[in-house]
Amino acid sequence: MNKQSSNKVKNCVGKENFERMNYLFQIGQVAFNFSPVASAYYNNLMMNIAKRSVLRIDPHIKRKICRRCRIPLVPGQSCKISISRKDNMIYHRCSKCFYLKKYPMNKNHQLHTDKEEFIVEVLDYGKEENESKDVKK
Template sequence: MKKQNPAKTPRPPKTVPKNDHYQRLGFLYQAAARLDPDSALSRMYLRNMDVVAKKTVLKLDPSVKRTLCKKCHRLQVPGRTASIRIENTSNAQSPENDVLAVSCVCGALKRYPIGRDRNYVLFSEQNEIRDS
């Protein structure tokens, strides 16, 4: 019989799985960000990035998702392709019910609750804050 060693912990993998797909997603996002956000080429790059992420079953970082329009695949640039405002539709008008509304030029609207915890940091950004 083979002995089990309970003290051994599994090691993290030496390489990132699907690294080439992540590199392709990063390249497409950077190329789209360098171009004019209204151009058809920029929108095509972002559409390709979305298709590659779905086909390879990869999850995009929330900070990347928040800069994309799901409807027209356009990069959200405040004042140029998107308008940002804070809404509060509650009857009490308490600051806990504030919602950040980002509307694209195509008419799509994204809403993010921001009133509950103003100091909220995305999970993906927490490591960056701890490291600095």
């Protein structure tokens, strides 16, 4: 391999695992309407892949899944949301296992992944030049 070809494409460590986790998360969200048990199974698979390959899941995705029973947290269907003005907290209670999760209710609060100083590099995996040439033929 020469240096030019290695510099053109940046490889993401665990790209295939991220793609599989993304697919399982999407299937888990869609499957919840038909079978909550299957949805929990897909979300559990996603979490196990992340643990096995030592990859971090985005906090926005973690907030959409119950930590205990792994079903998707859909307000009004699988979780109850309550607001405590005294504590300035938002409470999510799972309807299946009754797990309670608290989130701060501060309008200036940002997750660490949303802050620009924490973003090191953004990789774009659009169509590569070779793939686009094959499509044009």
